[in-house]
Amino acid sequence: MTALSGAPLGDLVLTGAAPFGGAPVDLVLSAGRIAAVFPAGTAAGPSPVDGRGLVLLPAFVDLHTHLREPGGEDAETIATGTAAAAHGGYSDVFAMANCSPVTDTPERVRHVLDLAERTASCRVHAVGAITEGLAGQRLAPLDELAAAGARMFSDDGRCVDDPVLVRDALAAGLRTGAVVAQHAQCGRLAGEGQINAGPAAERTGLPPWPATGEETVVARDLVLAADAGAALHVCHVSTARTVALVRWAKEQGWPVTAEVTPHHLLLTDAEAASEDTRFKVNPPLRSPADVRALRAALIDGTIDAVATDHAPHTAAAKAADWCGAPFGMTGLETALAVVAEVLHTARGVDWALLAQRMSQAPARIGGISAIAGRPIAVGEPATFTLVDPLARWTVDPADTAGRSHNTPFGGLSFTHRPVATVVDGHVTADRGGLFPGSTR
Template sequence: MRVLIKHVAINKRCLDILIVDGKIAKIARGIEVPADEEINAHGATAIPGLIDVHVHFREPGLTYKETIETGSHAAAHGGFTTVMTMPNVKPVVDTAEKVRHQVLLNQESSLVKIGQFGALSADLVGVGAADLQKMADAGAMAFSNDGHGVQDAQTMLEAMKAARQADRVISAHLEDDSLIQGGVMNAGPQAKRLDLPGMTGLSESTQLARDLVMAQATGVKYHIAHISTKESVAQVRLAKQMGLAVTAEVSPHHLFLDDSMIETDDPMFKMNPPLRSRADRLALIAGLLDGTIDMIATDHAPHSAEEKSGSMNDCSFGIVGLETALPLVYTRFVKSGLVDLDTVLDWMVRRPKQVFNLVSAGELRVGDAADIALVDFIHPYKINPAEFESKGKNTPFTGQEVYGKVLKTLVDGHLVYQAKKE
């Protein structure tokens, strides 16, 4: 099977891409060969398919929120060709048998490539590590109790030792339950003004301090999910200086929103970790720019309209992100002149691939898998949840003008998304 993509922009040059049997065979100007399919990019920019190491596709058990199929459509719409799905479905992916079942389900239903997380402990909240080696052998590519902090230190220590033995990354959701106290947004002046219970950042940073000591003792590859506080950034910076195998991700909403922007009791602004202070947000940006934070990941968390209505006191935590991440990051960081597109691709392709050993993901190089997104970075458009492929429409970014509309997405050379003609 030969696919020829004509007239794409790569590093500001107009080039063609020849794909043979799912791999990039040639990138050059004026390729003229017979092809089974020819795509005219009309000058759109070609980028490697993005990688998101933190998504929730809700299947099995919670398919009214999202399915593997709808989640993968959302990923393709956002230019993502590889994602990693968390284990907090029903039943929780916490045994080798459940890993095998989930991997098969992913393969049957997804348009994009999926790496599957296994749970660190039974049902995410159990005491004592699950059998991580057997889950790794069954296909688990990393481990996390996302949605729950590991409250028992011995459980985390056992999991770290097992993950080190299995050569897998632990992605930690940091949350000390004893410090949450029913919080629904960041503790601070805005929470008091809105008369909403606050969630202190100490819940994250104190558990991180505990884990970093154990990570140093065990040598595990330790990854911080959705980092949100300036104290956590400082700890990661120090840990890296000490030579620990520590990495971190930050979500777009924590980069571009903070609690000062929550003007009313609006459920679209409720996520976990919550939007922190402006000082925290600026520390996250600084940490991303100086390499303390390695990558951007969405924590795509779809919910039903009913679950994201009413007061923040009662609605679900979570925000969708697969279909807004690239345009938000490009508009706020590249269009503003803060960084170039190649730096964004480090955060959203190369570092995720390296840290999580995602060998099947392509990087837009000859010989790589033809995982490619064609993007219009020229014309602005407004974020409209009605146009999302995800079942979840829960985003506070509705109506914002952005650049970076994905026109086409290919996985292993197969067209899996094409924007509707206007």
């Protein structure tokens, strides 16, 4: 884990913001912590900051971020990716290992953390590769990666096909306290798939990508996790049958958690059938029935967390034709808006549920509950995000703190938007210009 450099905000009062969308309060902040909480309009103090009309939430935690540095700096850097994270309301991101070189040695874990310490706008947690070079052949030195600071093991981008390696990685997770996160995809079944099998593949004539590629690996891994008694985290669940498997495993008390991406909650394979490469992603956008199952699972807790799978790519790379373009979409700056829309009902947004799925649960899964996803309460760190629930904004791909513009949501309009993020009393993003002296 990394810390943020510089001095925290001086003492001030944040007035009138509504924790979890409930009754507004005045928060007294001092030395990076919440020093006092009063009913709105009753706190007196230096430097009042007007938070009226804003929803106050614990800042978000992203278990699945591709920051691309080292090796992919033309698409993203730790500085730009974490700036995007801060603007999206995040205090913490888990940096996936599929960099160049791959984060598969303790020196490389330390290198990522050192870079982050110097340049990041949020805390960065390193993910260590499960196998050397993500090649799926030999286990990386997982105990050493954990000792160097890796909080999660994952070959994400690739699936660990060999069940013996998954078994051994789970055992290492049990020893070290790191969670094993699998990008579940049977290479034999997924083959050269390019688009969800079914009507989208039929309409476009592109090679079909069957749901079974994901589901068979999840089923196998659930058994391995139960046998090892070790925590398994299923990355980016995308199908209804994967949801059913995870639900059943949880009913057995098996040690599994799961995430879903914002794009799999909102978009379908109908968008992909346009062959606009902004919609090319791995796993692929699925059917409307899958999307309905994912939404229900997020609400009922079968899926524990939202994770962005933020995957920046250069415009040049995405300008290729469908089969030649890389998989992936950006997501850090739009996640809150998408999830709030998905969770929106006639009674409004259930902000407590949203905070569970975007902050508290991912903090727990990543083993960082001591610092993230904390209550809004006296003595707790001043680590929160302020959301404008009436923002009514349209996504402009060029308007990003990140380096790449491959959002699938460009041109779409949303209602909710983060306006400022504070981590341990440091203002890490301040689109609304709320805080004195803030330049972010």
